[in-house]
Amino acid sequence: MARRFRFWEKKRGDRRTGSKMVGSAGEAAFFGSLFLFGTIAMAALWAPNPWITTGSKWLVGMVLASLMFIGAGGFIYTLLLVGTTTERRRALAKRARDIDLLTDALPSPRDFPNVPRDVNLTNSPGIKLAYRLPIIGSPSWRLLVVGTFTLLWTAMVSVLIILAVRKYLVGNPDWYLTVLVIPFAAVGVWAIYYWLRLLLLATAIGPTSLEISDHPIYPGRDYRVYLTQAGALRVQSLTISLVCLEEATYRQGTDTRTERRRVFEDVVFTRENFEILPGIPCEHECDLQFPTGVMHSFQSDHNAVQWRLVVRGKVERWSKFERVFPLVVYPAHQPRPVIDAPSVA
Amino acid sequence: MEPLISIQIQGDRPCFLPGDVIECDYQIDAVLPEELVAVEASVLWYTEGKGGEDMGVHYFERRLPADAEGDLRQWRRFQTALPNSPLTYTGSLIQVHWCIRVRAILKHGKQYCCEHPFRLGRVGLATLSE
Structure with a gap:
């Protein structure tokens, strides 16, 4: 210092x-x-x-x-x-968190500090297995955002085109406006194409559902995973991978940046060259042997370790698609009853 | 002159499992007793790596001269049961470390701090398998 x-x-x-x-x-x-x-x-x-x-x-x-x-x-x-030292401030904050009334509202269970809660992952029962996992970044949100942008952009470009055409018709063409309209119209056409493509992808590929036999996950234990993929398409390949990501958030000047790095990936299931017919979804149940000696899910203010199951598909005539299902992994060791550390702040 | 801070984990264990009881002694030397305003001992984890530094205190005690008959330098032992998480981890972007930290707070706001690291759990190194 x-x-x-x-x-x-x-x-x-x-x-x-x-x-x-x-x-x-x-x-x-x-x-x-x-x-x-x-x-x-x-x-x-x-x-x-x-x-x-x-x-x-x-x-x-x-x-x-x-x-x-x-x-x-x-x-x-x-x-x-x-x-006040940093440790004393943290100890006071911990003591406040330990108040029973607040424990349910905290992001981590009391017995497993800094492990995210799995309430949102276990509140939906599966058809075949115990839990249906939620999906991160549903395609419908992307569709909505791109659709809204396309609509607003097209409306703006339409007004500019009408103004430009009107000036032509009265014999007073505005060349600056015409030059401005051309790239704007090109962006509009691209946005419409991209949105239609997303719409077709969403309707043709159909929803992906993933169920798991138990949750939370403990390293070294075996689980069953059940995948259903609906749609009307010829699939070149469909895989389920177990992925672990590290996420670090840091400040650079006045910007806040987040960096993610994949530190573990294991393919759980692969199937190639098959067809999914409308009304008959592709179904597959397989084993998931969770590796031992790996880090549990971890979440703090600036750092995180996240586990997820990723379904990746390659479809004929379409681009690839990816659906992500989060998991919460607990430490492998059998938990012992929590004895409160008698902190004296 | 800086005070000398000694920290010793009973049994010299470098690694613990969740729920294990860690027993620790500490002592402060090379400082006059009247110079010491307070001594803080904590068992804590902190992160290191690309992201901002996070810290969590599991056990904390702050002693004032009145708590130690006017002399905070003498040997002091404390023990605590370690939590289930977070475990020690050496990742690619993130590292989680556990340690015992003793901080001596002297007159005029001067502070000296000493750490003794230990491992919690048996998590391997992060390696990408493809």
Whole structure:
């Protein structure tokens, strides 16, 4: 940690190379001066002043009141943090989380901290196996977003085309507008083509459903998986893969970026060159032997380990499609009853 | 001069399983007793890697001179049962580490900190199998 004051310091996310004390002092000074400015300006505002009318007085007063509120809040918060170490703050936060009334609303079960809850994965019973897994990123949402964009873009381009044609008809052509309309119309045509293609894909490929015999998943145990794929198509290949992703969120300057990396992939099932007929979906039940010695599902503020089953298909005359079904993996070790750590904060 | 902080895990175990009880001693030396304002000991996990750093405290104790008859330097032992998760993990973008951290807080806001790492669970390295 730097001991001396520096004008420039490196910063990545929440980590700084500069002195913490100087940083806190600067923060307190900023919020303190904000509060001071708000208070003085508020006092000046309510003093007799012929230039400010009663209507604008209230508006300016509200702005100044918010400055006072932000300044006072920030100043008090900074002072509270000065004498508190990171561990103590985290311990106090943990103690608040352990209040029984809040435990159900937390993202992790109490016995497995930082493992995501699996409530949304077990609330839908399957037809053949215990649970029907939900799908991430349903194609209907993509269809809706692309459809809305296409509609708005086409409406805008139509207005521009009508304006351009009208100017031609009255004998006063606007060349700038015509040049502008050509690329806009090209984007519109591409958007319509892309949306129609998505629509055809969604209707021809049909819904994919995946069921699992038990949940949550424990490494080293065996499970059954049941896949149904509806539609009317000739399939070149259909696979189910077990995939593990790491996800890291970090700040770069003022941007927040997320990087994902696949760290594990295992093909569970493959079938090639077959036909799915309307009303007769492709069905397949297979074993899923979950590997041992792998990391459980993990979720913290900036980092995550996610497990999922991915169904990938390659269809004749169509592009590839991919459907993702999340899983929650618990640590392999048999859980023991939780004994609360008697933290003294 | 910086104070010396010693941390020792009973039995010198480098690896624990969820639910195991970790027993630990710590001591602070090379500092005058009146210089020490508080001592904090915690059992915690933290992440390392590409993402922002996350941290979770499983066990925490803060001792003031009044809790230790005016001398916070003497040996102190604590124990806690370790949680079921998160397990120690060395991934490609993310690493999860467990440690015992002892922080000595001195007069005028100076702080010195020492860590003793240990592993929780037996998770292998992340390797992409295709």
